[in-house]
Amino acid sequence: MTLRAPARLLGGLLLAAPAALPAQALVVVDPAGPVRTVTEALARVAPGGRINVRAGNYSEPVIRVAVPVTIVGDSGAVFVGGDHEIFVVTADDVTFRGLTLRHVEPSYVEDRAAILFDSVANCVVEDSRLEGTFFGIYLSRSRGCRISRNVVQGTSTAEMSAGNAIHLFHSRDVTVDGNRVTGHRDGIYLEFAEDARVIGNLSTGNLRYGLHFMFSHRCEYRDNRFVNNGAGVAVMYTRSMLMQGNTFADNWGAASYGLLLKEIRDSRILGNSFRENTVGMYLEGSARNEVTGNTFEANGWAVRVLADAEGNRFARNVFLRNSFDVSTNSRSNVSTFRGNYWDHYEGYDLDHDGFGDVPFHPVRLFSLLVAQHEPSLILLRSFFVDLLDAAERVMPVLTPETLRDDRPLMRVPA
Amino acid sequence: MTTTVRVLKYELHNVVRSRAVLVYTLFLFLLTDVLFRFGGEGARVVLSLLNVVLLFVPLVSVVFGTMYVYSAREFTELLLAQPVGRRSLFAGLYLGLALPLAGAFLLGVGLPFAIHAKAEAALWGPLSMLFAGGLLLTFVFTAVAMLLAILFDDRAKGLGGAILIWLGCAVLYDGVILLLITMFREYPLERPVLALTLLNPIDLGRVLLLLQFDTAALMGYTGAVFEKFFGTSLGRVTVLLALAVQATVPLLLASRVFRRKDF
Numbered sequence: 001m002t003l004r005a006p007a008r009l010l011g012g013l014l015l016a017a018p019a020a021l022p023a024q025a026l027v028v029v030d031p032a033g034p035v036r037t038v039t040e041a042l043a044r045v046a047p048g049g050r051i052n053v054r055a056g057n058y059s060e061p062v063i064r065v066a067v068p069v070t071i072v073g074d075s076g077a078v079f080v081g082g083d084h085e086i087f088v089v090t091a092d093d094v095t096f097r098g099l100t101l102r103h104v105e106p107s108y109v110e111d112r113a114a115i116l117f118d119s120v121a122n123c124v125v126e127d128s129r130l131e132g133t134f135f136g137i138y139l140s141r142s143r144g145c146r147i148s149r150n151v152v153q154g155t156s157t158a159e160m161s162a163g164n165a166i167h168l169f170h171s172r173d174v175t176v177d178g179n180r181v182t183g184h185r186d187g188i189y190l191e192f193a194e195d196a197r198v199i200g201n202l203s204t205g206n207l208r209y210g211l212h213f214m215f216s217h218r219c220e221y222r223d224n225r226f227v228n229n230g231a232g233v234a235v236m237y238t239r240s241m242l243m244q245g246n247t248f249a250d251n252w253g254a255a256s257y258g259l260l261l262k263e264i265r266d267s268r269i270l271g272n273s274f275r276e277n278t279v280g281m282y283l284e285g286s287a288r289n290e291v292t293g294n295t296f297e298a299n300g301w302a303v304r305v306l307a308d309a310e311g312n313r314f315a316r317n318v319f320l321r322n323s324f325d326v327s328t329n330s331r332s333n334v335s336t337f338r339g340n341y342w343d344h345y346e347g348y349d350l351d352h353d354g355f356g357d358v359p360f361h362p363v364r365l366f367s368l369l370v371a372q373h374e375p376s377l378i379l380l381r382s383f384f385v386d387l388l389d390a391a392e393r394v395m396p397v398l399t400p401e402t403l404r405d406d407r408p409l410m411r412v413p414a
Numbered sequence: 415m416t417t418t419v420r421v422l423k424y425e426l427h428n429v430v431r432s433r434a435v436l437v438y439t440l441f442l443f444l445l446t447d448v449l450f451r452f453g454g455e456g457a458r459v460v461l462s463l464l465n466v467v468l469l470f471v472p473l474v475s476v477v478f479g480t481m482y483v484y485s486a487r488e489f490t491e492l493l494l495a496q497p498v499g500r501r502s503l504f505a506g507l508y509l510g511l512a513l514p515l516a517g518a519f520l521l522g523v524g525l526p527f528a529i530h531a532k533a534e535a536a537l538w539g540p541l542s543m544l545f546a547g548g549l550l551l552t553f554v555f556t557a558v559a560m561l562l563a564i565l566f567d568d569r570a571k572g573l574g575g576a577i578l579i580w581l582g583c584a585v586l587y588d589g590v591i592l593l594l595i596t597m598f599r600e601y602p603l604e605r606p607v608l609a610l611t612l613l614n615p616i617d618l619g620r621v622l623l624l625l626q627f628d629t630a631a632l633m634g635y636t637g638a639v640f641e642k643f644f645g646t647s648l649g650r651v652t653v654l655l656a657l658a659v660q661a662t663v664p665l666l667l668a669s670r671v672f673r674r675k676d677f
Contacts, residue, residue, distance in 0.1 A: 252629070252630060252633040253633055253634070254633070254634055254635065254641075256633075256634075276630050277630060278630050278631065278633050278634040279634065298627075298630065299630055299631075300628065300630035300631030300632070300633070300634045301631065301634065321457075321458065321461065321627075323627075323628045323630065323631035324631065369592070372599075373595045373596060373599050373603075374635055375595050375603040375604055375607045375640075376591075376592060376595045376596075376607075377631070377632065377634075377635050377640070378591075378607055378608065378611055378621070378624075378640070379588050379591060379592060380624055380628055380631065380632075381464060381465075381620055381623070381624060381627075381628070382588040382617070382620060383465065383468065383469055383584055383585055383588070384585050384586075384588035384589050384592070385588065385592075386465075387585070
């Protein structure tokens with residue numbers, strides 16, 4: 001890469017210098033100017049040059065970008081697709097800025113995207129708007145790219161005919177930050193995308209997952225908001241990731257989770273906020289994860305840990321106003337809860353060390369009942385059920401004895 | 415009508431002056447106030463008040479109501495000796511009992527909210543349902559109290575019946591539902607369970623507040639019947655209507671018995 005850059009620069013200068021060759025450092029595309037299409041501009045621009053797109057509607061066949069170039073749109077520069085991609089990029093160092101891309105028809109055969117990057121490095125898409133595109137920004141086998149501050153707005157209503165807003169496939173070292181994605185199948189989808197950073201995005205109103213990633217190791221997700229997506233956020237078959245400071249909210253439905261973890265290992269989930277989800281966090285087959293300092297508020301089930309989730313550590317989390325704090329599917333349990341704040345805790349702290357003197361059992365008998373006989377959910381908050389729970393708490397017979405917090409916090413940690 | 419108003423006026427005087435209603439108001443006021451001082455924020459206080467509304471309000475309504483109607487027996491007989499229509503006398507008696515209790519609830523719970531709670535839009539839903547539930551339960555259980563006190567001449571019987579009915583509605587009924595659910599687990603139970611819930615006023619009050627606080631959990635249920643019921647405002651309207659019906663039925667029965675009773 002570093003070796004090639006000067007060579008390319010030199011090449012660019014050489015190409016730009018002779019007047020006979022049309023290669024220019026700056027080409028302006030204008031509906032009324034000498035250059036009226038980006039395809040034409042791409043034929044004229046020097047590698048590493050810049051194309052300015054003036055306001056107007058552009059409807060071209062697939063625009064293939066095969067030279068390093070920066071394409072900048074004035075406000076009002078709109079590209080309209082059709083039954084094909086709008087941009088297909090096969091060169092490194094291509095930047096898109098301030099473009100508006102509209103209407104790419106859904107396809108049941110190919111993953112059509114507004115912008116497709118295929119096997120490139122250092123690509124950038126920023127400050128652009130994508131409206132009604134099937135797939136929005138699609139990175140395939142690419143690395144070192146950045147997708148920043150875009151608005152990707154879909155109009156999909158059915159999962160089968162919907163694409164993903166931002167789709168990373170087999171890519172490395174990609175940053176996705178400050179985007180707003182909505183109305184797609186998955187807001188942000190990563191598959192075999194390693195070392196990615198997903199920061200400060202808002203993903204809302206997507207049909208399936210706000211964020212979905214598979215086999216994407218060592219990724220980092222910080223300060224994103226995932227609100228009101230069909231099934232929340234799903235992360236699967238991944239290890240060594242960091243999820244910090246995200247908000248998972250308003251994911252309602254029988255198969256809806258704030259955060260679904262399946263086969264996640266050695267990861268850290270720190271300081272996130274889970275609000276009003278049917279299930280806040282769901283752990284299945286996940287091991288050795290550190291879940292610290294998160295807030296679970298007003299969820300149906302705050303945490304659901306299946307028995308095959310091993311050695312997960314829950315500490316300094318805050319549980320407030322959840323219908324059920326923790327539920328599980330077995331009497332055996334191999335995760336630890338220690339030093340969390342539970343608003344259902346009724347113990348005392350005689351030695352004033354800030355920790356309750358009697359352990360807290362967060363799994364209620366009633367949550368087992370509901371798991372076995374779903375219609376009994378209607379007895380939630382019934383006095384009779386409270387009596388049963390109290391009896392079980394004194395003498396755990398059916399609920400997992402080991403799933404308990406020996407040092408429940410007396411106050412919400414600062 | 416004027417007779418009703420006159421009886422009502424006297425009754426109101428009498429009930430409001432009675433220490434029990436004052437104590438009831440004060441208790442509710444102190445409890446809510448303390449919850450605010452310790453718990454802080456409005457929605458959580460409503461949640462803590464849930465069991466008070468579901469257990470305490472019906473208990474007080476039915477026990478105090480029964481006792482009151484018994485103690486007003488002589489007064490009632492005296493009035494019956496006058497040219498007074500039984501219908502209007504009954505209406506006066508019932509309203510004279512239910513209104514002060516309802517007022518006590520409104521005042522006792524409402525005042526602390528007026529003092530402490532911040533006016534947030536999110537609080538209106540739960541709060542209005544809390545008041546709707548509490549008031550309707552007061553009307554239901556005072557109606558039941560009237561029926562019991564008029565039906566049985568023996569005080570012990572009436573009072574025993576009142577406590578039994580309260581215990582049945584508040585505790586045993588849910589146990590029976592749970593038993594049925596576990597016994598008939600192979601069957602689709604959503605409809606029967608929903609119907610059973612609609613028959614018990616305390617369960618109705620509970621569902622009314624569930625719809626405010628636990629929608630997230632309720633939406634986790636896979637059955638379509640529940641989701642339709644809980645997911646739309648249809649559920650809330652149905653519950654409120656059912657509660658109104660449950661107040662009316664014992665009242666009509668009591669009125670019928672009252673009109674035909676040979677005092």
